[in-house]
Amino acid sequence: MLKGIVTVSLKQDVLDPQGQAVLHSLQTLGFPEAQNVRIGKSIEVWLEESDSQKAESRLKEMCEALLVNSVIEDYSFEIVED
Amino acid sequence: MRCAVIVFPGSNCDFDLYKAANYIEGIQAEYVWYTSESLDGFDSVLVPGGFSYGDALRAGALAARAPILKALQRAADAGTRVLGICNGFQILTECGLLPGALHRNSGLRFICKTVNLEVSNTATSFTTGYAGRTSTHVRLAIAHGEGNYTCDSDTLQKLEDNGQIVFRYSGDNPNGSVANIAGITNEAGNVLGMMPHPERAMADWMGSTDGRILFESMRN
Numbered sequence: 038m039l040k041g042i043v044t045v046s047l048k049q050d051v052l053d054p055q056g057q058a059v060l061h062s063l064q065t066l067g068f069p070e071a072q073n074v075r076i077g078k079s080i081e082v083w084l085e086e087s088d089s090q091k092a093e094s095r096l097k098e099m100c101e102a103l104l105v106n107s108v109i110e111d112y113s114f115e116i117v118e119d
Numbered sequence: 120m121r122c123a124v125i126v127f128p129g130s131n132c133d134f135d136l137y138k139a140a141n142y143i144e145g146i147q148a149e150y151v152w153y154t155s156e157s158l159d160g161f162d163s164v165l166v167p168g169g170f171s172y173g174d175a176l177r178a179g180a181l182a183a184r185a186p187i188l189k190a191l192q193r194a195a196d197a198g199t200r201v202l203g204i205c206n207g208f209q210i211l212t213e214c215g216l217l218p219g220a221l222h223r224n225s226g227l228r229f230i231c232k233t234v235n236l237e238v239s240n241t242a243t244s245f246t247t248g249y250a251g252r253t254s255t256h257v258r259l260a261i262a263h264g265e266g267n268y269t270c271d272s273d274t275l276q277k278l279e280d281n282g283q284i285v286f287r288y289s290g291d292n293p294n295g296s297v298a299n300i301a302g303i304t305n306e307a308g309n310v311l312g313m314m315p316h317p318e319r320a321m322a323d324w325m326g327s328t329d330g331r332i333l334f335e336s337m338r339n
Contacts (some may be wrong), residue, residue: 039284047222054225079332103184106177106213108220109269 039084040119041096043104043112046077063089080104089116120338123151123161125191132205132318134334139318140165142152149188158190161199162215163337166191168205168262168316178221178265179209187216196273200244200337201280201310202218205263207300208312217305217312218278219270229264233326235289236301240282243304245311248336257288259315266314268296268303278303286313
């Protein structure tokens with residue numbers, strides 16, 4: 038079986054209020070070197086497919102159909118054996 | 120006027136919206152379940168607030184891919200009026216009927232309060248009733264955690280140029296939305312999405328009739 042791991046992040050020009058709150062907490066906790074925090078999400082999709090190229094193209098379709106909102110989010114993914 | 124109120128799993132303003140629409144003489148509202156594939160015979164479609172599919176993945180994302188959405192797209196393309204409130208607005212952006220996206224409030228908190236709004240376009244078929252009043256300021260309730268409207272600068276310019284921004288927060292901007300946007304229409308003007316809840320301001324005993332005017336405008 039193959040597994041797709043999709044990493045979804047907010048576009049750089051979209052404000053990330055969660056990231057800002059976490060940045061503030063990190064600095065308060067004594068990590069002044071933390072300069073910016075952006076929070077995204079990771080989505081794992083197990084695929085009944087052995088051809089990694091086919092899996093890649095299907096996973097891309099899934100990202101565009103549902104997993105990612107391209108108005109505010111960017112994504113990247115990798116396919117691994119599982 | 121026959122009005123559909125779409126019900127998704129997790130909708131929670133559907134009953135309010137159904138009651139509000141039926142409150143107006145001349146409007147007959149009916150529920151339509153999200154698995155239905157037709158909206159034939161309806162003059163308007165109302166998409167209620169709530170937490171469809173528990174906000175899984177993104178608010179409105181899964182509802183925007185539900186079976187009823189194909190019928191909704193067809194109806195909107197044919198000129199049927201569509202009003203999405205709160206989660207309904209999120210669903211309309213997720214399915215592409217409206218531009219932009221709604222994401223986390225800038226202060227991260229869920230906000231539930233009555234806010235001041237300006238009706239910035241009283242020429243749409245949803246807002247003509249606000250034109251004859253002495254003030255275009257209204258007060259409506261908001262209740263959302265993800266009402267922070269965002270879009271790219273080209274889209275914002277188009278929204279401004281076409282008069283598609285129908286409601287703006289007046290004074291305080293509660294959620295960080297770009298250009299104080301609280302509600303927008305599509306380019307054709309037959310689809311309106313808004314975060315405030317007009318269905319909660321229908322009668323004096325509810326504290327305000329500012330929302331009632333919107334439904335009356337839709338009927339007229």
